[in-house]
Amino acid sequence: MRHPLLLLLAALVASGLVALAAPLLNPYYLDVLIGVGINVILAVSLNLVNGYTGQFSLGHAGFMAVGAYLSAAVSLFLAPAVFGDLADAGPLRQGTAFLLALLVGGGAAAGAGLLVGVPSLRLRGDYLALVTLGFGEIIRVVFQNVEVLGGALGLNAIPAYTNIFWVLASVAITVYVVLALVHSTYGRGFLAVHDDEIAAAAVGLNPTRYKVVAFVVGAFFAGIAGGLYGHFKLTITPSGFDFTRSIEVVVMVILGGMGRTAGVIGAAVLLTLLPEVLRPIAEYRMILYALLLILLMILRPEGLLVRARRGGPA
């Protein structure tokens, strides 16, 4: 990437063009594309934690839930108070309100990531996996018990702000931030922590700090993805963000090759499209995922969609 910022700008302009062309497209394909985009954001952000930094988190759905709930709450309760009635407002006012909601959702998820990360990132490997899983479940139980946010029934009638432009632009920004981060001088530390924590500490890097930063950034984008999801589905319930949701994202990261953004994007696209194509075997999907995980780890642990890596990040 010689001109990353230029590429980001190009990607944003391209999202705008796709959005302009959207009325010409089949609405079903458009919906599928939005689902793909949200999953790409989730997978790429989790890849920063699980892939580049080598810390296995199983709680991504929890952060997605925080983002979805908080941004929906902003749109439902806060935005009408600040911006007045938005139902008939112009795209600019709606867009500002949505941006605010997304940023609040992402920020809250990042905050949750910090709260979860600081105590749990002192652990490694399987401990960390179980603790993040536990936190993901706690977040869900808490939302189930908060009556203001609908309790177990969840929130509905969320305004339908999510469209193809917001999703593609968020994808572009997520990919840009993650890649720019790991390719920066500072970001080499993530890979150092991944490769050898003790050696990283020996050359003066603070492994815990890197892990927390990766975790918080990952959580932020999971929150953004949650916000997009909520304003796309218009209804969110705590059970929609359970453990299987986290597993889906983890499978995308592993299939694509941990620490390989291009592969992870490919896997996210593939695994979102597959169930759409193979509707008849939907009930076998989780079994398929399970077998895929086991066989990949035994036969091809570096991931399916990329060649084995030697040295630096891709």
Place this chain on the structure above:
Amino acid sequence: MSEFLQQLLNGLSLGAIYALIALGYTMVYGVLRFINFAHADLFMVGAFLGYFGGRLVPSGTLVGGLGVLALAMAGCAVLGIVIERLAYRPLRGAPTLNVLITAIGVSLLLEYSGQLVLGAAPRTFPDLFPAGRFNLGPVVVSTNQLVVIGVAVLLMVGLELIVHRTRIGTAMRAVALNPRAAQLVGINNDVVISFTFGLGSALAGAGGILYALNYPSIDPLMGVMPGLKAFVAAVLGGIGNIPGAALGGLLIGVVETYVGGSAWSTYKDAIAFAVLILVLLLRPAGLLGRVTVEKV
């Protein structure tokens, strides 16, 4: 006061089950240094073996109940050994992360094949043992609770004897201490690891039946929550430490039961994780674990 004692009894019988599951986590961690995610699902398989086995024997008899218990334990032991052979052994020496992901895969495979074959709807677990309740002073005791506590205590004593008084138990401890040195003195690590998986899985199977006796609604995902809590129990006691797992299980069971009986009852399922976070912050090695410093 009587409610306090009643809750203590309920907590201990729940805790005894957590302890049985936690023992399996801790033993496997001892020899292989990884957390066997699929352990919680062997617990579920144990309950279902009990459900189907219960149809073969007259219900409500002690002999029949114990027979079904033995059957479920044997079935789970075999399944545990097969899982280790097929999924974990090819990864011996691979990075921990790969083994962990495989374990998650095995766990999901058991859960969702269970849902496909057995259906996701919960089933009612039969009365395997003679059912009844009687008053012991101010406390109501059900025979199922007695069975749970009795069987759990017997199994734990048996485990203690196996680990400390038999050749294979000595070999297990040797492998846990230092796998390579164990090999040098002529221990076949693969045999020991298979045995450990079998033993741990049998305990999980017994735990599944005992759990289903007290909470007689079983489904393919029933292992997830008890499994997580038992894992917390193993960490609380100090992972890799067998008496620690038993102690941790009892503590988690009692705490959870008291919280469940208080005004905070809707947070009952979250309490184990709160305990986990406290342990990790205050005493990461667990109550009975030794603090070790990692060397380069």
